[in-house]
Amino acid sequence: MVIVTGGAGFIGSNIIHSLNEKNYTDILVVDNLKKGIKFSNIAHLNISDYIDKEVFRISILQNKYFFRNIEAVFHEGACTDTTEWNGKYMMDNNYQYSKDLLDWCLQRRIPFLYASSAAVYGHCHTASIEESEYESPLNIYGYSKLLFDQYVRKTIKTAESQICGCRYFNVYGENETYKNRMASIIFHLDQQIKTGKDPQLFIGSHNFKRDFIYVKDIVSIKLWLWENNVSGIFNCGSGTATSFQEIATTILEFHQKHEIQYIPLPENLKGFYQEFTKANLTKLRKSGYPRSLKNIKTGILEYMTWLNPTIKHSEKTRE
Template sequence: MIVVTGAAGFISSCLVSRLNQANFNDIVVVDNFSVAKKENNLKGKKVKEFVDRDTFFEWLDKNYEEVEFIFHLGARTDTTEFNKDVFDLLNLNYSKKVWNACCEYQIPLVYASSAATYGSGTLGYNDDESIIPLLKPLNPYGDSKNDFDIWALEQTAKPFFWAGLKFFNVYGPNEYHKGKMASVIFHAYNQIKEKGSMKLFRSHHPDFADGEQMRDFVYVKDVVDVCMFLMQHRKNSGIYNLGSGKARTFMALALNTFEAMGVEPNIEFMDTPENLRDNYQYFTEANMNKLRSIGYDKPFYTLEEGVKDYVQNYLMPAEYIN
């Protein structure tokens, strides 16, 4: 059996699909299972068992001998949430329990970290584990992810294989439930569909023109392919960046969305909310050399390829097909 936590969410549900495509059907999905996410994101998936996240460790104590691998992708991901207790409970302490269980039962583990750990990027975006204790995230979400990375590296007891993945700006199908935390592509599509235009944040940094803020946008299909590779690789434990390796502008993202929809571009700018300005990242770009060095050689989707596939094959049809 393969366990996927946060399984009704965005990346995890896409991973369940990818596992099914590879004929892995004994999948145990763990989540709090809100009705909407379960009915939409897990609809049609081949799943062995649904386990509530609050009873997962009791379930694991009884079934660990059958568990081959754990993908721990469940987390609170709201970067605008500032209640540290929420992140301590769901991101830090729950992840520690998963780690300790994997150590006790010798189960290999892949877990979700985040590029939010890099903060403003003053130390760069290299997944060198020696700089992780020096990173200064810009919000409690990033702190929670970095705190766990630091804790994991400090442990003497480790799963025989483990990997933490610093996800950059992931986009793709099954993110509709994320609200304001969904990708800019998702929001752009809906704005264009409704109004024929879309809005981007105006730059408040002298080095960046409006719309020229840059992010490493990575398509979720690449993310789950890397997860599959690590499950099959099971060596070279450590913390890895997971982005496309190429920063692109929000303007390029917007123009590609218009093109994929067959609509003439109409872009307006609005001020970045004042409460976000001090914590706004103007540039992120994953250094992907570490993952490449252990044998992952599949090319990543370009922004053009990913946006076209997402918009035309998932957002524009009446129903998601994944």
Template sequence: MVEEIGSILITGGAGFIGSNLALELQERYPKAKIMILDDFSSANFKNLKKFRGEVLACDVSTDELFFKVDDFQPEVIFHLASITDTTVTDQELMMRKNVDGFKNILELAGESESVVVYASSASVYGNVKEHVPLKEDREKSPENVYAFSKYIMDNIARDFSEKTGLKVVGVRYFNVYGPGEAHKGKFASMIYQLYLQIKKGRRPRLFKWGEQRRDFVYVKDAVDATILAMEAPHSTVYNIGSGEARSFNEVVSLLNRYLGKDLEPDYFDCPYDFYQEFTQADMGKIKKELGFVPKYNLEKGIKEYVEILEGKVYHPVGG
């Protein structure tokens, strides 16, 4: 573990994963100067009520970035700012915000010689037909412009690192859930959506027949892995998941258990032409290179999340 860091920049730090990351870094590195940049297009200030550093409104895809940071020289940049709404079909907007924004961050990193850890996505793998754990080096098949933007970011990161010798590490998130996502509304995790339905006494709605499987990763594990990624021995990309593929039926069963309910799913036809039936992260690489092992399986993660949402357990980021 890095013992001391003087300065940290977090883009997208008021969002779901970003705010959890910021507050954890604040506790681990109390002497570090931490600056957050966020355009607040998909964030909420309430997630940062316990944050003690500087927060600036900024669109990192514009030159505004360079004026905002001024003489700030970050040792590490955690780049999470991007459009994360996968239903956005405006290709120019998605590429400009995600890809151009990343290129600006890399330019800043080049000037300050920063280590960069950036958010990639498991969506780059596409709709996997075979039910096998997904390794980082498998063939990519992005099915929408969001996934394509992340795929191009991975390419740009590799080229930039080879050219400059600076370390750039991608964290390829699978299905992250946990406290701090409520502001995302309908774009919050399915676990949160199903929680709300069951909490209100409604039958949880699932696509037929609820046996689609996902690698659900609790946000605390995602944050731990993201912080650890800055210690990678070289520029690379790591899967960030639980390593397990669990069904939506299992999610409903666990939510029923922890909420004291017994509501049967309401199954309906999937309206989407493209829908991932299966995701599972192969976690071998990050375990071998960094020693990371997830602490939360689905049972433990949902139990803690429900306790936070029900006000039984305190968490510094909003539920």
């Protein structure tokens, strides 16, 4: 059996989709379906069972042999809301829960692959390297991810099974609809246009540059790391920083629209907003990961086609 926490979520459901393509169907989904719309991400997938995240946590804490014959745990479950400032909740949900699950996996020698985040880097203005001098999170979300990475760095030295962390940069792609305001800027711009609005960007968006990576590339990296028994903490980005302005231009071209509305950066984001991210991929490449990554324009157009299935190819590419 393979366990995927956050399995009904964005990246988790894409991992399950790829596992199904590899003929894995004995999959336990661990999630919180209080936001019931998430069911649609897994309704078409082949899984063996579902369990609520808190029931799962209690089960493994009370009996480390509650689940048997586990091939791997993909830990994707977390609160990813960077505007959430309830530190007690964030640290229990993202940090302590992850520790509990990792400790259980270590006792059973189960491969443990988890989601970290580029939020650990904060105001880093160069390509980020997986080293402490680059790490300075801006919010409690980023801190919860960094603290667990630090726990892993101590634990991995004596671990007898795989531990692998992936620091996700700005991931976009299929199955992120339910994330609402935390969905990618690519999704939001598309939705604004489809509802008859001018797409909105923050003033100065030509200066806001982020590393955007397609979810299919994230899944490819993660499954390769598992299949090759690679341990460590790795940046998972495209290695390229793209401005929000460039993102909007590509989406406008797809929809054959021209107008953009510029709005001020909200007060609650000032000082806590990452204006630049870029992954240094040296460590990932040294691990042996061989595949190329989609450039941003190719990825956006593929995603736009999925979001807009009724727009014909000739309409998308017409000048």
